[in-house]
Amino acid sequence: MENKQLSFYEEARGNGISRKEFLKFCTIMAAWLGLETSGVGQIVKALETKPRLPVIWFHFQECTCCSESFIRASHPIVASIVLDKISLDYQETLMAASGVQAEDAYKTVMAKFPGEYIVMVEGSIPTENEAYCCIGGRSALQILKEAVANSKAVVAWGNCASAGCVQAASPNPTGAKPVHKVISGKPVINVQGCPPIADVMAGVVVHLLTFDRIPQLDGLGRPKAFYSRRVHDTCYRRANFDAGLFVEAFDDEGAKRGYCLYKMGCKGPVTYNSCGIIKWNDGISYPIQSGHPCIGCAEEGFWDNGPFYKHLPQIAGFGIETTADKIGVAVGLSALAGVTGHAVLTNIRKHREIANAPEAGSEIENPKEK
Amino acid sequence: MRIRSVPMREVQVWELPVRIYHWVNALCILSLVITGYTIGSPPAFMKGTEAYFNYWFGTVRFIHFVTAFVFFFNFLVRIYWGFAGNEFSRWYNFIPLKRCQWKEILTVIKVDVLQITNRQIDSIGHNSLASLIYFITFLIFLLQCLTGFGMYSAMSKAFLPHLFAWVVPFLGGDIHVRQLHHILMWGFILFSIIHIYLVFYHDYIERRGVTSSMIGGWKYIEEDVILRHENRTEECPKN
Ligand code: HEM
Ligand code: HEM
Ligand code: SF4
Ligand code: SF4
Numbered sequence: 167m168e169n170k171q172l173s174f175y176e177e178a179r180g181n182g183i184s185r186k187e188f189l190k191f192c193t194i195m196a197a198w199l200g201l202e203t204s205g206v207g208q209i210v211k212a213l214e215t216k217p218r219l220p221v222i223w224f225h226f227q228e229c230t231c232c233s234e235s236f237i238r239a240s241h242p243i244v245a246s247i248v249l250d251k252i253s254l255d256y257q258e259t260l261m262a263a264s265g266v267q268a269e270d271a272y273k274t275v276m277a278k279f280p281g282e283y284i285v286m287v288e289g290s291i292p293t294e295n296e297a298y299c300c301i302g303g304r305s306a307l308q309i310l311k312e313a314v315a316n317s318k319a320v321v322a323w324g325n326c327a328s329a330g331c332v333q334a335a336s337p338n339p340t341g342a343k344p345v346h347k348v349i350s351g352k353p354v355i356n357v358q359g360c361p362p363i364a365d366v367m368a369g370v371v372v373h374l375l376t377f378d379r380i381p382q383l384d385g386l387g388r389p390k391a392f393y394s395r396r397v398h399d400t401c402y403r404r405a406n407f408d409a410g411l412f413v414e415a416f417d418d419e420g421a422k423r424g425y426c427l428y429k430m431g432c433k434g435p436v437t438y439n440s441c442g443i444i445k446w447n448d449g450i451s452y453p454i455q456s457g458h459p460c461i462g463c464a465e466e467g468f469w470d471n472g473p474f475y476k477h478l479p480q481i482a483g484f485g486i487e488t489t490a491d492k493i494g495v496a497v498g499l500s501a502l503a504g505v506t507g508h509a510v511l512t513n514i515r516k517h518r519e520i521a522n523a524p525e526a527g528s529e530i531e532n533p534k535e536k
Numbered sequence: 537m538r539i540r541s542v543p544m545r546e547v548q549v550w551e552l553p554v555r556i557y558h559w560v561n562a563l564c565i566l567s568l569v570i571t572g573y574t575i576g577s578p579p580a581f582m583k584g585t586e587a588y589f590n591y592w593f594g595t596v597r598f599i600h601f602v603t604a605f606v607f608f609f610n611f612l613v614r615i616y617w618g619f620a621g622n623e624f625s626r627w628y629n630f631i632p633l634k635r636c637q638w639k640e641i642l643t644v645i646k647v648d649v650l651q652i653t654n655r656q657i658d659s660i661g662h663n664s665l666a667s668l669i670y671f672i673t674f675l676i677f678l679l680q681c682l683t684g685f686g687m688y689s690a691m692s693k694a695f696l697p698h699l700f701a702w703v704v705p706f707l708g709g710d711i712h713v714r715q716l717h718h719i720l721m722w723g724f725i726l727f728s729i730i731h732i733y734l735v736f737y738h739d740y741i742e743r744r745g746v747t748s749s750m751i752g753g754w755k756y757i758e759e760d761v762i763l764r765h766e767n768r769t770e771e772c773p774k775n
Contacts (some may be wrong), residue, residue: 329708385705396690396710410593414580423586429578436710438690465709478576479715490715491577494722501726505733511651512737520538 171217174375178213178243188213191243195372198365198444199381200391212376219375220275220283222313223257226306227299227333227342228289231361232323233259238447239364255283258301269302272313280316284374285352287320287327287345290334294341307348319380320345320354321370325463328356328387335469336482346387353380356387358439360463365444366392386466388438397460398434400442403427416457427454431475433462544756549624549661549749557614558750564607565724571600572721601688605696608681611674624661630671632664640664648737657742660757660765666734669727676723683707683717 172180178188192213196205225233256272263271275283287310292298296305314320322345325331333342346354357370370389373381381389398404406412406426413420413430426432437460441452453460459475462468471479478489550558574596582590618627632638644665646653657663662670685696686703687710707713738746749755 385702386709399691405587408594408597409582409585409587409590410578410596411582411585411587411590412578412580419583423584429580433711436714438710462711465711467708467711471711471715478718479711481719490719490722494719494725497722498725498729501729505729508649508651509733509737512741515651515654516741 173215174213174218177218183243188243191241194241194365195369198369198391198440199373209372209376213372216375219371220279221255221257221286222272222275222283222317223255223286224288224301224306224310224313225258226287226289226291226310226326227340228324228326228331230259230288232288232326232367233257235361235364236323236367237364239368241365241368276313276316282318283316285310285313285317285320286323288323290326290330290342290344291348292333292340293343293348294339298340310345311349314349314352317352319374320349320352321374322346322354322356322387323367324362325358325360325466325468328358329466331360332469335467353383354387355380355383355389358386358388358393358464360468362464363392363440363444363446366440384438388464392440392444393438393464395438395440396435397437397439397441397454398432400440401426401434401454402442403454421457427457427459429477430459431461431473431477432459433465433468433471433474434460437462437465437468439464543759544744545759545762546754547660547757547762548622548753549755550753551617551622551625552753553613553617554621554625555750555753557610557617560606560610561614564603564610565728567603568600568607569721569724571596571603572718575600576718576721604681604684604688607677608685611677611681614674629661630667630674632668637664637667641668648734648741656758656761658761658764660755660761673727676720676727680717680720680724683713683720686713687717 175188179185189210192209193206196203196209199205201208255275256268258268261268261271289299289306291306291310293307296307299306301309322328326333326342327345330338330342330344333340334344344356346356355370357367359366366389369392370381373389373391381391384390384393386393398407401407403424403426406424407428411420411423411425413425413427415421416430428435432454434454441454441460445452445455461474462471470482473480473487476487476489478491480486480488481490481493484493575593578593578596582592615627617625618630623629632641640657640659641664643655644657644663647655647657648665661667682700682703685700686707689697689701689704690710692698704710704713707716735747735750738744744755744757746755
């Protein structure tokens with residue numbers, strides 16, 4: 167590892183990126199982070215002067231889709247600078263080093279930058295039996311706890327690290343838990359999504375670098391800049407939702423007209439993400455734009471709240487395709503049946519009572535005369 | 537002609553606020569169940585038109601939200617009346633903390649549900665079992681408001697819904713909140729079926745004029761029951 171810490175800007179220039187491209191990148195980031203115009207200057211200054219962030223990037227129980235997403239960030243600066251430099255420190259998938267050298271790299275970061283380095287985590291942590299995920303003979307939990315102890319902050323990439331994702335789906339055989347459930351004492355930024363949008367990931371890194379503090383988070387630990395609105399709130403099909411125009415089948419006329427995908431199971435109304443604005447793959451499209459309902463990938467438990475193509479989730483423990491409405495109708499009908507049975511019984515009783523009542527007539531007392 | 541002679545007196549059980557609360561509440565629930573179910577399963581009655589000309593689903597949601605506000609404040613009024621109203625509407629009726637309330641619950645189950653004995657139920661207001669069920673319903677009201685306003689906080693800048701913003705992270709996300717909100721709707725439907733039946737049942741069996749009591753406020757109560765109520769020995773807030 168070199169002694170002088172180069173800044174992002176210096177690294178970028180060294181990689182053949184022009185000043186114009188660099189400024190463009192800073193402007194985009196400022197826009198996505200929701201900063202004022204002056205924010206651009208702050209980002210430029212930070213990237214020009216501050217040494218890069220020391221980062222340790224772990225892969226636990228995951229599929230690497232977060233890294234895959236990250237290296238496809240729409241602006242090459244993110245990939246070539248942020249990721250190249252990160253890999254110098256420690257990033258299991260992308261680093262050149264392996265074995266002892268790899269271990270050394272990450273120990274060096276911890277020793278050289280205590281209280282400064284950021285721990286970034288991809289994947290969930292098994293707790294049922296820690297042996298389900300081991301690196302270099304140590305369990306994910308041990309490694310994470312040790313690394314987090316002296317870190318500045320923790321970034322949980324994706325649904326796995328933020329909420330457990332598919333590994334934590336019922337019956338969760340490994341006892342997979344997200345980062346914030348197994349560590350304490352450090353701020354955790356949950357960058358949700360399966361995977362998170364590359365530009366959102368870049369935005370979080372730039373924010374950490376520029377402002378030296380963690381971004382504003384929502385109640386579930388997600389950066390507000392990117393997760394304060396539902397996919398539904400920024401969806402271009404929203405007008406069709408309000409108009410009550412719904413796709414009923416993937417090949418019907420509504421689908422061709424671009425109606426709302428709500429009845430095809432769209433989870434946009436319950437999913438907080440930036441898909442409708444930043445979009446994917448260089449801003450080309452996002453699932454709904456391509457005619458597919460949102461599956462809620464940025465939300466806890468989205469695997470267990472399927473099926474993906476039905477609005478109402480099935481209820482666990484009641485068999486496939488059993489929704490609240492089916493159970494409700496069954497219970498409601500039983501109640502009606504019970505009530506009817508009760509009414510019949512009551513009438514039998516009442517008739518007996520009436521039959522036994524003395525025939526009254528002249529002997530009636532008039533209370534007023536009493 | 538069959539004539540019964542039972543010495544009865546009229547007792548005012550439900551004061552005006554309780555009656556207004558009750559019917560506003562019933563209307564709100566009717567509206568919320570219909571609009572809520574429609575939000576969950578919108579019918580497909582339009583095709584081949586463009587969004588520009590229509591807004592019916594938005595209107596259904598709007599009605600749901602407006603009614604929700606009425607429902608919420610009406611509920612608050614009832615809670616207030618649980619501390620300010622007469623002895624039959626006070627909060628302590630609804631929470632069975634006393635032995636005699638539990639005793640009455642058992643009796644009511646024997647008499648009204650299982651129909652194995654024919655004893656007289658002494659309570660003048662709600663009987664203890666009914667009160668307990670109302671208490672559970674009030675909890676469901678509360679949960680429905682929590683989940684509803686929790687979801688609503690995401691689309692509102694207003695102060696009130698934001699008091700409920702914590703519900704979403706507490707339950708782990710909107711998916712869970714919405715699911716719970718939807719399931720609870722069936723709780724309302726179930727309650728209404730049984731409640732309306734039981735009102736008719738009690739009117740039929742006890743002949744105290746229960747149905748109209750929620751309209752006029754008065755019930756006919758047997759004189760001996762009133763006497764026992766006034767000279768009750770066990771210090772029990774009910775009966
Ligand atoms: C009797 C009480 C209520 C019933 C039966 C009821 C029922 C429902 C149902 C069935 C849904 C559809 C859920 C789905 O999509 O599957 C719904 C949606 C909703 N309800 Fe309620 N609800 C009630 C009270 C409230 C209250 C007090 C609020 C507070 C504001 C509220 C706010 C909402 C919201 C925000 C939605 C989501 C609508 C959307 O985003 O499109 N509800 N309700
Ligand atoms: C959606 C429909 C309804 C709901 C949710 C509902 C709810 C309630 C609640 C919560 C109470 C307790 C009142 C209190 O003291 O705070 C109550 C009592 C009562 N309700 Fe309803 N109600 C509904 C419909 C009806 C209907 C249709 C009737 C009559 C035909 C009715 C008649 C009564 C009567 C008579 C009482 C007093 C019961 C007693 O004296 O023990 N309700 N209802
Ligand atoms: S397609 Fe999905 S996100 Fe878009 S308006 Fe319809 S329900 Fe909302
Ligand atoms: S549209 Fe929904 S499921 Fe698709 S990527 Fe965005 S948040 Fe995930």
